[in-house]
Amino acid sequence: MLTRSDAGADPVRCHGDDVTSKGALEAVVELKGLTKRYGELKAVDDVSLAIEPGEIFALLGPNGAGKTTMIGCVTGMITGFEGRAAVAGLDVVENYRVTRRMVGLVPQELNWDAFFTVRQVLEFQAGYFGVKPTRGEIDALLDQFSLLEKADANTRWLSGGMKRRLMICKALMHDPVVLFLDEPTAGVDVELRDELWGYVEALRERGTTIVLTTHYLEEAEKLADRVGIINQGRLLRVDDREALLEAFGRRHVSVTLSEIPSPQVLEALGPHQVEVEGRTLTLSYGQTEGDEGGEVDFFLRAIVGAGARVESVEGGRSSLETIFREVLHGDLAQKEAMR
Ligand SMILES: Nc1ncnc2c1ncn2[C@@H]1O[C@H](COP(=O)(O)OP(=O)(O)OP(=O)(O)O)[C@@H](O)[C@H]1O
Ligand SMILES: [Mg+2]
Incomplete structure (x- = not known):
């Protein structure tokens, strides 16, 4: 949780799970030849990628590019893929239980049972991972996300922005090593977007690795250390934000x-x-x-x-938006040339 004071001391310690740290981790998340097929469609097509500890990695791509599917494979939401996905060096299929506890996921769609209070939603989530936070710990987390005064409100009564903040709290309940944010600011107003960006930056400062997908290129430009561009399941390029701007800007x-x-x-x-x-x-x-x-x-x-x-x-x-269009264009032109 956000209140933890020893953040970053041991990147793979996970609430009592018997996972020993192997010292400095090379990659928090590693994909090798990751491919997910739906019939003929390759929603994710031979993606290899290493996410480094402590970075904010933005995954950019148009609708249907495969971003949610890629995240789903790492977070255990999607099974039956080819290739390998690992968290902290552990294969997510072979070590499902352990790796699932090392990742937090804020899904694209809001999902919870609307009959509970904010506090209950968080307690249930903690229970799911076998974590027993104190009342004070939950309050501290809610306070960080300006939700404390809604702690005992029914989740149905929250505004859209509050629901999204609660989703982030929910994903942080078990103190994940890496947090996946799938379109965290889709449909939220400018003020809340700024606020969420602030939360993301605070999380990174305490050592949480963050992978986000976004349609707001401004978001990637502002927050991300590295940007991966994905289209039709293929990871077209991965660059430091600055290098990307340098190459195409x-x-x-x-x-x-x-x-x-x-x-x-x-x-x-x-x-x-x-x-x-x-x-x-x-x-x-x-x-x-x-x-x-x-x-x-x-x-x-x-x-x-x-x-x-x-x-x-x-x-x-030129903004990332322009760069993005150029990269996609280049990809399409390359495909044309290969026909
Ligand atoms: N369960 C499924 N069955 C069949 N096809 C699927 C399934 N889930 C996703 N797809 C297809 O896989 C492709 C990638 O979808 P995905 O949701 O990963 O895209 P995305 O990059 O997250 O898009 P968006 O930006 O719209 O959220 C799409 O063509 C989608 O229709
Ligand atoms: Mg998606």
Whole structure:
């Protein structure tokens, strides 16, 4: 639980289970050739991946990419897969009971019996794992997630955001080594999203490894140490967030004029790839800061030289969203080429 003071002291200790630590772990979660078939469909297709202790790993992919299925294989929700999935070096099939207790799962869909109070939901969950938290420990966890005043409320009376926070508390009851958050902020408002991000960061600070899936690329960009991009069951690439931005992150400069650009301005821009949207002209260039090779200079001079009045200029680099589209495009193009 969040109240535990010896977090990280022994990454595989798990409430009395006879699991001995082998010293520093290389990988908390390890997948090797993981494949899950549903008939003809490979929902997960030959995925190999190692999640390192203490990292926040974001799994990004469109609807139906295989994210939930992948998480399901590791957390024991899904069986009958090929390849290997291990938690703290232990095969999840051979050591189901132990590995199940090392992982926490906040599923995509909210699921609990709506007849119990918040406290009861947590007590039952603890009981399921053979853990006996004190009342004070449960209160402390609820307090961390701003749910203490709802401790004795029926879960039916919670707001959507409160339910989601309760789901996280539920997944933390048995003090997992690695927490899987499947679309943790789907359908929650901006304020709650910020709050949840805060909780995730606090968890990481106390040593919990976190694997999350998300459609909010902003979320991955803000939280993740590494990002894995998955499409049609295949893990296309895994990168440090910074390396990903470095590899794909083109920079751009946008100039907003005081009026719609005249034909003279457009002509002056010549062969350069400039996007025009209303009064704004955007030039994409280079991959890293400083390698623009005079392109930006030419762009700005051409605009001013053609007599346009500049209202504002702003620069930046492409977001993960753009990168994501580029990676998926690359994958599709590669598939086309192989036909
Ligand atoms: N029990 C099942 N039986 C048959 N097909 C399934 C089953 N579960 C998932 N699939 C299929 O496997 C593929 C991957 O589904 P999955 O739920 O893992 O995607 P996802 O990446 O989590 O998508 P989303 O972002 O929409 O949550 C989809 O084509 C889905 O229809
Ligand atoms: Mg899913």
